[in-house]
Amino acid sequence: MEYKWIALSNVLISSLMGMINMSIVLISLPAIFNGIHINPLDSFQYLLWILMGYGLVTATLLLSFGRLSDMYGRVKLFRLGFLIFTLGSVLCYLTPSTGNAGALEIIGFRIIQAVGSALFMANSAAILTDAFPPKELGKALGINMVALMSGQFLGLILGGVLAIFNWRYVFLISVPFGLIGTIWSFYKMKEMSTKSEKTKIDVVGNVTFVAGITLLLIGVTYGLMPYGNSPMGWYNPWVIASMLIGLVFLILFPIIESRVESPMFRLDLFKNRMFTYANGAGLLSALSRGGMMFMLILLLQGIWLPLHGYSYASTPFWAGIYMIPLTVGIIIMGPTSGALSDRYGPRWIATGGMLICALAFILLALLPYNFTYLEFGSILFMMGVGGGMFGSPNSSSIMNSVPPQDRGVASGMMFTIMNTSFTASMAIFFTIVIVGITQRFPDAMATSLASIGAIHLAPILSNIPPTAALFSAFLGYNPVDAILGALPPALVSSIPHATLNTLTGTTWFPSTLENAFIPSLRISFIIGAIFSLIAALLSALRGKSYIHEDEVLKPGSKAYLKQQEYEKKNESSQGK
Known part of the structure; x- marks a missing residue:
């Protein structure tokens, strides 16, 4: 077997494993929370950190690992990433504790996974660029982009299936991939990179970047949590301080990088028009897509599926199944667009992909709440086609535009921009939706209770925090059960039996939440369309093919x- 195919097979395993691990937790959180015996209504901070901590740690380490790979060898660090990721997966599976301690252990073990993921993610594109000739690179990166993007959605399906049996299997599924990848890479991969051994480690730049992005994202994360009587924490002094200090560090970062001898973030690479515009387009694409998947799962799992007769217990599985058209579109167009970009150049293929994504976002924003699945699935397929058209040409533009000795740092920069934008996108979309629900949910609750003759319960049920309403929908259960369970038995017994059945059924709460949720969801989709249109413009301005x-x-x-x-x-x- 030619070495280029060996390299591609290893990179595909790492890409699939990393992205499956990121999304498999997204769909299986109900089973995880039940398995470690945590009440989701009281554990919002753990939910956010299990979801966003992995991406945060990966984003902070990619640049450093990209530079280290140029110095010490890309394959060497790539192998180490497999080993560390597998260890983290085993630890997640073995999580010994329950309750808050169990949640903290899972967060810590996922951080170990994130270190391994950052090691192989920072090097995957550079390894492919070393192994494949420039005229075949688009095809190779296209196949890898299929693994990256389809892995996100395969994770949803696997999470829905495995969570039915045991929440620990969600983490165990990564172990065979990790073992195969570790053994395969140690025995078959060889170092082909041009090392920059005389380059020094940028200690000041590393510390500044890691501190800045960590503090900023921590501030954003806790800004989404309730504070005092406010449903969100943007007025929390610690949140404000964290974000301001983080911004100061990030402002200082490019100043420091322009002055140190061996910067880890190579600002000089941005003098290349192709590199600059392709990374800018990638940033905006990730901003549009990062929160999109979460919003679609919320829509399916929390509202549409229960309203169509699916039990809360089954919604995680079916939400994953119903996202399949998105994966199909990516699988079809990923390698196809890569091969076409090798032949005709990446410019207009990537531009067309972002225009299709923008159209898909607009159609989602116009979709009625009682849509048919044919409408929804068709739009998902369109979005998958657009994402598949964009991903490979854009990545090959970036990797082909830098000299061989800088491919590690270029790959690290590309994935840092992508991962940071992905995490920031989740925070942006969260904020839009939570603000909207905060404004509309009490009135929607009162109106809904009046319609069933239970307006006297409004003072009790209207106090459900917006974040609790949102994440109960996401986690696939009815928070009214928990609220009623905390009431005095005499009060509960005074509620007519028919009213109780309505309140605890599968349709009343989704219908109530829908009135507060859908307007904010439409705003988030419009913002996604705007990001996609700007990304299309940058793609068109990148210039002709540059190798x-x-x-x-x-x-x-x-x-x-x-x-x-x-x-x-x-x-x-x-x-x-």
């Missing part, structure tokens, strides 16, 4: 002169 290796062969070109300058500096540093 660094081709450019350096043209005497007198800018790339040729830069390469000559780099080689002279490298020779002089080795002489010293």
Whole structure:
């Protein structure tokens, strides 16, 4: 077997494993919370950290690992990533405690997984760029993009299926992949990268970036949580301080990187138009997609499926199944767009993909709440086609535009931008929806109770926190059961039996939440469409196809002169 296919097979395993692990938790949280005996209404902070902590840690480490891979070898760190990720998966499966301690253990073990994920994610695109010739790179990255994007949705299906049997299987599923990838990479992969051994580790830049992005995302995370009498924590002094200090560090970061000898975030790479516009488009694409999947699961799991007769216990499984058209669109267009971009260039294929995504967002915003699945599935397929068209050409644009010795840091920068935007997108969409529910939920509750002759319960049920209403829908259960269970038995017994059946059934609460949720959901979809349109514009402005290796062969070109300058500096540093 040619080495390029060996490299691709290893990268595909890592991509599938990493993305499945990210989304499998999204769909199986009800089973996890039940398994460790936690009440979701009282554990919002754990839910957020299990969901967002993995992405936060991965985003903070990608740049550092990209630089280290250029110094010490991409394959070496890639193998280490497999090993660490597998260890983290085993620990998650073995989580010994229950209650709050169990939740904290899962968060800690997922952080170990995130370290492994960052190690192989920072190197995957660079390894493929080393192994494949430039004219075949788009196809290779397209196949990998299928693994990355379809892995997100395979995780939803696997999470729904495995959670039925045992919540621990959700983490165990990654272990065979990790063992195969570790053994396969150790025995078959070889180092082909051009090392930059004379490069120093950018300690100041690392500390500044990690501190800045961590503090900012922690502030955003806790800003979504209730504080005092407020349903959200944006007025919490600790949240404000965390975000301000984080922003100060991030403002200082490019200043520091422009002055240190060996920056880990290579600002000079942004002088290349293709690199700059492709990363900008990738950032906006991730901002539009990061919260989109969560919103769609909320819509299906919390409202549409219960209203169509599905039990709360079965909604996680069916939500995963009903997201399949999105995966199908990606699988069809991912490798196809990669091959087409190798032949015709990435510019208009990537642009067309983002325009299709924008149209899909607009159609989702216009979709009536009582939509048919054919309408919904068709729009999901369209979004998958658009995402598949964009992903591979955009990645190949970035990786082909840098010299071989900078591919590790370029890959780290690309995935850092993507992961940070993905996590920020979830926070943006969360905020839009929670603010909307805060404004509308009490009135919607009062109206709904009046319709069943239970307006006297409004003072009690209207006190359900908006975040609790939102995440009870996401976790697939009716919070009214918990509220009624906390009331004095005499009060509960005074409620007519028919009214109790209505309140605790599968349709009353989703119908009530729907009136507060759908307007905010439409706003989030419109914002997704705006991000996608700007990404399309940046894709169109990126210029014609640019391959660094081709450019350096043209005497007198800018790339040729830069390469000559780099080689002279490298020779002089080795002489010293």
